[in-house]
Amino acid sequence: MSGIDLTDVVKRFGALTVIDKVNLRVGEGEFVVFVGPSGCGKSTLLRMIAGLEEISDGELQIGGKRMNETPPAERGIAMVFQSYALYPHMSVERNLGFALETARLAAGEIKERVSKVARFLKIEHLLHRRPAQLSGGQQQRVAIGRALVRSQKLFLFDEPLSNLDADLRMEMRVEIARIHRELKATTVYVTHDQLEAMTLADRIVVLKDGRIAQVGTPMELYERPASKFVASFIGAPRMNFLPGTLRRDTGASRLEVMGVTHTLDRIDYDGEISIGLRPEDLILGGGEVQIPAQVLLVEPLGGEALVHARVGDGQMLVMKVQGKPDLRPNADITVGWMRSKAHLFGADELALRAAEA
Amino acid sequence: MVSGVLMKSLGLRQARARTAWWFLAPSLLVLTAVALWPLGRTFVFSFTDALLTEPDFYSYIGFDNYRALFEDPLWWQSVRNTLYFTVISVSIETVLGLTIALLLNSHIAGRGAMRAIILIPWSIPVVVSARMWQWMLHDQFGIVNHVLKMAGFIDSGIAWTANASLVMPVIIAVDVWITTPFMVLLILAGLQMLPRGIYEVAAIDGVPAWKQFTSLTLPLLAPSIAVAVLFRLLDALRMFDLSFVLSSNSDDTKTVSIYAREVLVNFQDMGVGSAASTAVFLMIAVVTAIYVTVFRLNRRLLGV
Amino acid sequence: MVRSNTRKRLHQVAIYSLFGIVALYTLFPFYWMIASSLKSGQAIFDVTFFPDLKFNNYAAILSDGVFLRSLLNSLIVAFSVVALSLVLAIAAAYALGRIDFRGRSPIMLLVLAVSMFPQIALLSGLFEMIRWLGLYNTVGSLIFAYMIFTLPFNIWVLTTFMRDLPKQIEEAAIMDGCSPLRIVRCIFLPMMGPALISTGLLAFIASWNEFMFALTFILTDENRTVPVAIALISGSSRYEFPYGAIMAASTIVTVPLVILALIFQKHIVSGLTAGAVKG
Numbered sequence: 001m002s003g004i005d006l007t008d009v010v011k012r013f014g015a016l017t018v019i020d021k022v023n024l025r026v027g028e029g030e031f032v033v034f035v036g037p038s039g040c041g042k043s044t045l046l047r048m049i050a051g052l053e054e055i056s057d058g059e060l061q062i063g064g065k066r067m068n069e070t071p072p073a074e075r076g077i078a079m080v081f082q083s084y085a086l087y088p089h090m091s092v093e094r095n096l097g098f099a100l101e102t103a104r105l106a107a108g109e110i111k112e113r114v115s116k117v118a119r120f121l122k123i124e125h126l127l128h129r130r131p132a133q134l135s136g137g138q139q140q141r142v143a144i145g146r147a148l149v150r151s152q153k154l155f156l157f158d159e160p161l162s163n164l165d166a167d168l169r170m171e172m173r174v175e176i177a178r179i180h181r182e183l184k185a186t187t188v189y190v191t192h193d194q195l196e197a198m199t200l201a202d203r204i205v206v207l208k209d210g211r212i213a214q215v216g217t218p219m220e221l222y223e224r225p226a227s228k229f230v231a232s233f234i235g236a237p238r239m240n241f242l243p244g245t246l247r248r249d250t251g252a253s254r255l256e257v258m259g260v261t262h263t264l265d266r267i268d269y270d271g272e273i274s275i276g277l278r279p280e281d282l283i284l285g286g287g288e289v290q291i292p293a294q295v296l297l298v299e300p301l302g303g304e305a306l307v308h309a310r311v312g313d314g315q316m317l318v319m320k321v322q323g324k325p326d327l328r329p330n331a332d333i334t335v336g337w338m339r340s341k342a343h344l345f346g347a348d349e350l351a352l353r354a355a356e357a
Numbered sequence: 358m359v360s361g362v363l364m365k366s367l368g369l370r371q372a373r374a375r376t377a378w379w380f381l382a383p384s385l386l387v388l389t390a391v392a393l394w395p396l397g398r399t400f401v402f403s404f405t406d407a408l409l410t411e412p413d414f415y416s417y418i419g420f421d422n423y424r425a426l427f428e429d430p431l432w433w434q435s436v437r438n439t440l441y442f443t444v445i446s447v448s449i450e451t452v453l454g455l456t457i458a459l460l461l462n463s464h465i466a467g468r469g470a471m472r473a474i475i476l477i478p479w480s481i482p483v484v485v486s487a488r489m490w491q492w493m494l495h496d497q498f499g500i501v502n503h504v505l506k507m508a509g510f511i512d513s514g515i516a517w518t519a520n521a522s523l524v525m526p527v528i529i530a531v532d533v534w535i536t537t538p539f540m541v542l543l544i545l546a547g548l549q550m551l552p553r554g555i556y557e558v559a560a561i562d563g564v565p566a567w568k569q570f571t572s573l574t575l576p577l578l579a580p581s582i583a584v585a586v587l588f589r590l591l592d593a594l595r596m597f598d599l600s601f602v603l604s605s606n607s608d609d610t611k612t613v614s615i616y617a618r619e620v621l622v623n624f625q626d627m628g629v630g631s632a633a634s635t636a637v638f639l640m641i642a643v644v645t646a647i648y649v650t651v652f653r654l655n656r657r658l659l660g661v
Numbered sequence: 662m663v664r665s666n667t668r669k670r671l672h673q674v675a676i677y678s679l680f681g682i683v684a685l686y687t688l689f690p691f692y693w694m695i696a697s698s699l700k701s702g703q704a705i706f707d708v709t710f711f712p713d714l715k716f717n718n719y720a721a722i723l724s725d726g727v728f729l730r731s732l733l734n735s736l737i738v739a740f741s742v743v744a745l746s747l748v749l750a751i752a753a754a755y756a757l758g759r760i761d762f763r764g765r766s767p768i769m770l771l772v773l774a775v776s777m778f779p780q781i782a783l784l785s786g787l788f789e790m791i792r793w794l795g796l797y798n799t800v801g802s803l804i805f806a807y808m809i810f811t812l813p814f815n816i817w818v819l820t821t822f823m824r825d826l827p828k829q830i831e832e833a834a835i836m837d838g839c840s841p842l843r844i845v846r847c848i849f850l851p852m853m854g855p856a857l858i859s860t861g862l863l864a865f866i867a868s869w870n871e872f873m874f875a876l877t878f879i880l881t882d883e884n885r886t887v888p889v890a891i892a893l894i895s896g897s898s899r900y901e902f903p904y905g906a907i908m909a910a911s912t913i914v915t916v917p918l919v920i921l922a923l924i925f926q927k928h929i930v931s932g933l934t935a936g937a938v939k940g
Contacts, residue, residue, distance in 0.1 A: 052832050054369040069368070073838035085829035089851040098847075099837035146833070374762035376841045381768065384753035384816060391809045392775045395786025402785050412789050460679055471680055473926050474687050480922040480929075482870035484888040485911040489694045492904050500693055534690070539933070546934040595779040598872040602892050614781040614873070621785055622877055631785045638782035645777065 002063050002076065002153035002186040003028045004049060010057035011044055011210075018044050020210040021058065028153075031180050031187045033197040035233065036207035043158055045207070046190045050079050050156050062154065075154075078147035082159040084139045086131040092142050093118075093127040099150050117145045121175075137168040144179065157189040161196065173199060194234050198222070206230050228349040231276045237306065239343070240282070240317045242275045246344065246352070255344075258291040258312045264339060265354035269346055276343035279306065282319035287336020293317060295331045300324045309335060396638070402631035409625040422632035432633065434608060435616040436640070442525065442612065443593040446532045451586055453533065454540025459574075461541065462548045472545070475538040483535060487602035490531045494518060521609045528599055528610055535599075536592070540585055547581025548574075583652050590648060594641050613637045694915075698908035718909035727882050728910060731890035734800050735869055735914075738886055741804045742811055742868040743861045749808075750815035750860070751853075755845050757816065758823030759831065769820070776813035780873060783809065791878055802878040803886065807871060811864040818935045822856040823849065859932030862925055866918060887914045 004026040011019035019041045026032045034042040047053040049060060051072030060067050067075050086095050094101075096117060097110040118124045121141045131139055140160065147155060157176070161169045177200055180187055191197055197204045198218045206213040206221065206229075214226040218234075225231035231239050244257035246269050253267045257275055284307065293309040296316075305324050309317045317335060327333065344352040403422055407415035426432050457475070461468050478486065493500050494517040502514035517527050551574065559569050597614040604610045611619075617637055621630025701715035722728050757765060757772075787806060796802035826849060834844045850857075875886045885893075891914065894907050922929060 072835050079836045081829040081833055083827060083829045085833035087848055102838045373760050377756035377760040377762045380752040380756040384749045384812060387749060387808050387812060388775055391805060392778055395783040395790055398786030398789055399782060457683055465676060473923050474684055476922045476926055477919050478687055480866055480918050481915045482888045484872055484892045485915055488891060488907050488911055489690050493690060493693055542930050542933055591777055595781060617781050627785050634782045634784055637779055641779050
């Protein structure tokens with residue numbers, strides 16, 4: 001029993017509301033990732049679940065029990081911190097066993113559980129070192145190990161990989177995925193890196209200004225972002241946005257973008273809109289809708305390349321193409337896309353969907 | 358039901374705040390017992406005719422103690438002595454401290470050892486320093502007179518600590534010896550916090566060394582010096598040991614602290630003694646307030 | 662080129678001569694104290710720059726029960742003050758450095774104000790308090806009274822140090838189920854080594870050297886501390902002043918401090934500047 005239920009949860013610092021009526025269910029065994037730009041409240045929300053931050057209003061339940069007033073150590077939670085927060089004066093072994101020591105477990109049992117976790121994380125050879133003698137990746141493993149030792153059913157990760165370099169980050173991402181697969185513990189993971197969110201999560205929660213912008217599986221968020229904000233946050237390189245005008249007709253809508261007009265299934269909207277196009281959905285010299293553009297710069301990435309182009313009077317586009325296109329700066333090209341791949345956002349920045357037939 | 362739970366357990370912040378008060382309680386209790394309460398009692402005693410032998414029996418006599426204190430020429434002399442000592446010794450120590458600190462801040466071998474050496478006078482008991490200098494300044498057998506005689510400056514030994522016009526300068530000199538290291542260390546710490554880059558820029562721009570000192574080092578160092586001077590000021594104003602050991606009975610070097618203790622302990626007059634203590638407290642508070650205000654003002658005027 | 666080299670050399674010579682003068686000025690009184698303490702009997706009155714390495718003065722002072730007793734008293738007072746002021750200050754520093762509660766800033770201000778109190782201003786009130794506690798003429802009176810200058814300083818320095826310890830370490834400990842007391846004892850205390858050495862040493866030196874309270878609150882010889890004992894050594898007349906014994910006693914009292922100061926030079930300086938710069 002380790003699911004989490006957040007009901008109308010609010011966090012206020014004085015007059016400032018940083019978490020505003022959040023409702024969320026995290027199922028047992030689920031891996032949920034909180035993403036969002038800095039200051040969106042994702043870490044605060046995690047710390048409220050942990051009990052490190054008081055809940056101003058609303059209710060937190062873990063495993064069906066109200067936990068608002070329960071001390072952190074009694075919530076059945078283990079947590080991994082961004083800075084690892086290893087105790088610098090203790091050996092790795094003592095770091096791992098410290099929570100059990102605090103809970104007054106027998107020395108034999110502590111030793112047994114510590115060595116089991118050490119074996120699981122492949123850090124047995126480090127047990128007698130001090131944190132300062134470990135590399136960043138090793139420290140991260142110890143920090144995870146310290147959480148595992150307590151064999152809790154709920155894990156919280158607060159940006160655990162942001163202090164690592166790119167290689168290690170990938171290695172640890174795989175490791176965290178393995179741990180979750182094997183232990184099946186409910187996990188809440190905070191990151192500002194959408195790639196981590198996409199690769200690790202069963203479901204992603206995108207936060208903005210203390211509110212949930214969208215909840216869904218990585219593919220749902222990628223394919224059907226609910227708002228311009230989510231659309232630009234998920235996916236790399238970022239989604240392109242072009243201004244356009246949508247005109248409602250009987251039975252269909254007409255969309256005008258960069259002087260090109262085409263018809264769409266009827267959408268119940270009339271006015272200025274943003275058209276969102278992912279770089280990987282843009283087609284060089286093809287597609288159902290095509291607009292003229294001018295090459296600014298080509299960035300070859302090896303197997304593929306990013307083409308930066310200018311359309312209309314100063315609008316910029318990035319498109320991802322296979323291989324290395326033979327394009328020179330200032331060359332005139334056409335950029336196109338399939339109608340079904342265009343994401344439309346109204347003036348309120350929310351996604352527009354075709355009306356049900 | 359829910360409100361029952363809420364009533365029972367404190368919020369996280371409240372629990373933390375309660376922990377804070379528990380952790381603070383012993384220290385606050387001790388500080389109250391050793392500082393706040395005694396300060397208040399001293400103030401109260403200054404309006405009574407209490408005697409040290411029987412502090413429980415007293416009656417209030419208004420401002421009589423203060424009247425007696427302010428009519429005592431010896432009190433005013435000790436005020437003068439204290440202020441004279443403070444101004445002269447702190448000035449010398451500041452200039453000397455700044456000079457030695459600049460010297461130690463240059464990058465040459467041996468400055469670590471020098472830094473260790475200058476710690477020594479500061480770390481030993483003032484009483485020992487006083488005794489040491491007393492012996493060196495002995496009129497007949499002291500090394501100072503001996504050297505002066507050998508060099509032909511004087512014919513017979515000078516009674517350094519018995520001569521009314523010499524004893525204060527002697528005390529100031531010994532104080533300079535004892536506390537200049539403190540000044541040096543604080544100013545040195547300030548010097549080492551100065552940004553190195555600006556000197557490189559200044560050197561490239563061809564700013565001469567003395568100009569670097571007056572227009573970069575001194576203004577940037579001013580806050581460090583000001584804090585160090587404040588500490589010394591507070592210390593010098595309550596000076597006790599040095600005068601007491603070097604010239605205990607001389608009116609020429611009596612400080613306000615010695616005066617107050619003498620009335621209190623030797624004459625057993627708790628009333629006037631407390632009045633003197635209170636006056637010392639007010640004197641130091643006023644000097645501190647003036648100093649801090651002037652310094653702030655200066656800072657604003659100079660825009661440092 | 663040649664000229665600038667000569668100038669450079671002159672500069673060096675000037676600096677080293679200044680070093681030499683400062684060192685001589687600082688150290689000679691010590692040398693003289695030790696040299697005098699090693700001259701026996703009347704030899705102390707002949708001004709010779711080299712001692713004759715006689716230990717009579719030491720034998721005399723160390724066979725003097727009163728002096729030994731005062732040495733012991735000083736040790737008891739200094740160690741007790743260090744222990745007590747550190748324990749109290751560590752607890753207070755946790756509250757002031759790690760917990761954001763209403764009343765924090767007024768208390769910090771109070772601590773700062775108390776550290777500036779002139780000791781003489783408390784003398785009569787403290788006298789009454791000490792008598793009331795039944796501590797008059799005991800070393801306990803000094804342990805109590807010395808809290809006035811050690812406790813505020815220690816609280817101040819340890820608070821600034823504690824404030825800079827990483828927040829997530831404390832949170833990790835909270836998640837591990839530690840009470841505040843256990844956090845302080847098992848996590849923070851071992852991380853505060855340098856700060857504890859600094860504050861402990863400064864408290865030790867201050868209590869070892871204190872004179873006015875020790876003179877006032879102790880009535881009888883067997884309860885005195887060394888500064889007072891040394892201040893009160895006197896001969897039967899001005900001309901029989903036992904300078905040999907005084908210098909020997911002074912050396913005994915000073916040498917341990919000098920050794921401490923030299924070994925822990927960095928800690929002392931950082932403690933002093935932490936108190937001053939952040940104070």
